[in-house]
Amino acid sequence: xxxxxxxxxxxxxxxxxxxTLFQDNGYVTFSAKSAHEGIELARKExxxxxxxxxxxxxxxxxxxxxxxxxxxxxxxxxxIVISGLSGIKxxxxxxxxxxxxxxxxDELLKLVREHLA
Amino acid sequence: xxxxxxFATSATEAxxxxxxxxxxMARRYHAHIDVFHVLGVPTRGYSQVVVDLTTGDEVTLDDNxxxxxxxxIRSYYxxxxxxxxxxxxxxxIGHPHxxxxxxxRAEKPDIIVMGGSTxxxxxxxxxxxxxxxxxxxxxxxxxxxxxVINRPAASFWGGFSNVVFATDFSDAADxxxxxxxxxxxxxxxxxxxxxxxxxxxxxxxNFHTQDTIDDQIRNAIAQIRFRYVSKMGDFKPYAMExxxxxxxxxxxxxxxxxxADLIIMAYNTRQTDDPEASIGSVxxxxxxxxxxxxxxxNRSVGKE
Numbered sequence: 001x002x003x004x005x006x007x008x009x010x011x012x013x014x015x016x017x018x019x020t021l022f023q024d025n026g027y028v029t030f031s032a033k034s035a036h037e038g039i040e041l042a043r044k045e046x047x048x049x050x051x052x053x054x055x056x057x058x059x060x061x062x063x064x065x066x067x068x069x070x071x072x073x074x075x076x077x078x079x080i081v082i083s084g085l086s087g088i089k090x091x092x093x094x095x096x097x098x099x100x101x102x103x104x105x106d107e108l109l110k111l112v113r114e115h116l117a
Numbered sequence: 118x119x120x121x122x123x124f125a126t127s128a129t130e131a132x133x134x135x136x137x138x139x140x141x142m143a144r145r146y147h148a149h150i151d152v153f154h155v156l157g158v159p160t161r162g163y164s165q166v167v168v169d170l171t172t173g174d175e176v177t178l179d180d181n182x183x184x185x186x187x188x189x190i191r192s193y194y195x196x197x198x199x200x201x202x203x204x205x206x207x208x209x210i211g212h213p214h215x216x217x218x219x220x221x222r223a224e225k226p227d228i229i230v231m232g233g234s235t236x237x238x239x240x241x242x243x244x245x246x247x248x249x250x251x252x253x254x255x256x257x258x259x260x261x262x263x264x265v266i267n268r269p270a271a272s273f274w275g276g277f278s279n280v281v282f283a284t285d286f287s288d289a290a291d292x293x294x295x296x297x298x299x300x301x302x303x304x305x306x307x308x309x310x311x312x313x314x315x316x317x318x319x320x321x322x323n324f325h326t327q328d329t330i331d332d333q334i335r336n337a338i339a340q341i342r343f344r345y346v347s348k349m350g351d352f353k354p355y356a357m358e359x360x361x362x363x364x365x366x367x368x369x370x371x372x373x374x375x376x377a378d379l380i381i382m383a384y385n386t387r388q389t390d391d392p393e394a395s396i397g398s399v400x401x402x403x404x405x406x407x408x409x410x411x412x413x414x415n416r417s418v419g420k421e
Contacts, residue, residue, distance in 0.1 A: 060275040066376040087134060087269020093373055093408055 003116045004028045006047035008038035008064065009082070010056050014101070018051060018082075021105055022112070035059035039067050042074050048116055054083035054091055065092045078115040080108075118303045119146040123226035125153045125217045125255070128190045129171060134272035135232035138264070138410055140197035142230070145276045149203045152194065153220055155213040156186045167210050183208055214254035221261055228412070229259060233267025233404060253401070256384050256413045262296055263384075264412045265404045274378035274409055281309045281377040283368045283403070286340055289383035293414040294345050297381040298352075308355040309375050310345055312337045313367035334359045365402035377409050384413035 005027045009015040015031050022029045030045050032038035035056045042050065050068075054061035061081060069075040081092050084101035091098070097111045124139035126132040143150040157167030157176065165178045176182060186208050191198065198204055209216050221229055231252050256263045266272050282297040284290040301308040314333055316325070337359040349355065360367045372380050384400045404411045 054273055060273045062273050062376065063275065063278075063378070066279070069376070085269075085273075088273075090268070090270035090408065091273040093270075 002026055002028045003048040004030065004045060005112070006038065006041055006045065006050045007031045008033075008035065008050060008056065009053045010034065011053070014053075014082075021109070025109060025112075027112070027116075033057070035061075035064035035067070038064055042068060042077070043071070046073065047077060049112060050077055050079045051082050052079050052092070052095070054081060054085055054088055062092050065094070069094065080111055080115070082108075118300055119148045119227045121224065121226045122148050122150045122228055122230055123153055123217075123221055123224060123261075124150055124230045125155075125213070125251075126190075126232070127170065128154050128193050132232040134269045135230055135266040136194060136197060137272040138266050138274075139230040140194070140200055141275050142228075143204070144200045147203075148227070149205070150201060151220070151224060151226065152190060152204060152206045153217065154186065154190055154206070154208045155211060155216045156183070156208050157210050158212060159210055170213070178210060213251045214258075217251070217255050218258055221255075221259055226261055229255065229261055229263045231255065231263060231265050233265055252404075256400075257415060259415065262412050262414050264410050266410045267404050268406075268408070271407055271409050271411075277304050277306055277379045279307045279309075279375060279377050280379045280381060281311055281368070281372045281375060282345075283311050283313065283371075283380060283382040284341070284345070285364070285383070285399070286312070286337075286344065287383060289414070289416045291344070292416055293381055293383040294348075296412070296414050298345075298349060300379075300381070301355075302352060306354075306379075308352070309371070309377065310341050310355060310357040311368065311371050312341060312359045313364035313371075314359055314361040315364050316361045317363050330361050334361065365399045365406065368399070368403050369406045369408070373408050379409055380407055380411045382411065382413060384415045 005022050007015055007018045007029055009018065010033045019029045019031055030041050030047065032041050035058050052061050052064060065079060078096040079092060081088055081095045081098035082101060082103060088098050088100065096115050099108055119142055122139055122143055126136060139150060142148060155170065157169045160166045160168060160175060166175055167178050169176050187206050190206050233252060252265055280297060280301050282294060284294065314337060316330065338357060341357045358371065360371060380403060382400055382403065400413050
């Protein structure tokens, strides 16, 4: 069964790019434009991995992660932070990786494969 | 709670993360934000020739130069200024800490927001291992709470909802508690009361058994109940914990574990009122390392 990736990203161009990239590589994707929508989708779909933008319209990424990690069914889902802001590396302390925009597609796919292996 | 924010900035990259928090607070809490910048230090006395703190050049200060710097700051923070319609930009000359304290006394902000080290002087290693001297001097003498964001990682929370109050049971910590409790009530936050039992002295002192440490932990919990919880009325969303270890490490770890978006602690707690006294090393280390903003409160807070 194909692994599921939840993309939390408010920029539609980036969200579309990530969706296409992951689908072309055999993953099932879901997309959320806000932290609230992201939590709802995570609860519904139980993704295997989440990519998380830091600056979302309703919440910042760390606050989303706090909600995620408070849910016993979701807290172990690996999260990759993808953001254009500087200094993002330690923003979510338990994120498995962080990538700055613009990012290298191969680097991102490598990370995804590593954490979905 | 935060209706008037004084954001003291070098208007350089070193203050970018502090700017993120300051403007976010202004937007979130509908506050007025004063963007305050000290552009240079007079070469002597009341000279109009000043050393520009950003470029290091000597310049003659006149209204044109002042306006030019204001415009530069306006454009540097253009993106963030667009999120608020209640702001002012003030530039002045002088020694930064004195001018920040001076404007704070005049404007009486609810909070002063600053970055940590600007790295304006000293070696690279020194810059990374110490908070800024301007911050130290302001935090020591300010009559207002000082919020410091030293790491970019501390600037991505957006608002306060999960607050750690770290105490050493000093009188200064009581001041910090009063502020912290007011904040958590008004902003409807979760409140974590925390004490780090310092066991570093055990390495050189008499050996302490774990029973002794556990007794001290129980005593500390009882103190938290007596000193703070007893004053919290029917406020329910709180937790309290005592961990043994190196205090600044435990405070940072606890805040990380709780995914706190704010730490509040007293500054310089064991020192006297002597303004030349060295700063509280625990507070300094927490500020340097925390993954969230830190508000430091000294014992003069609330006296104006």
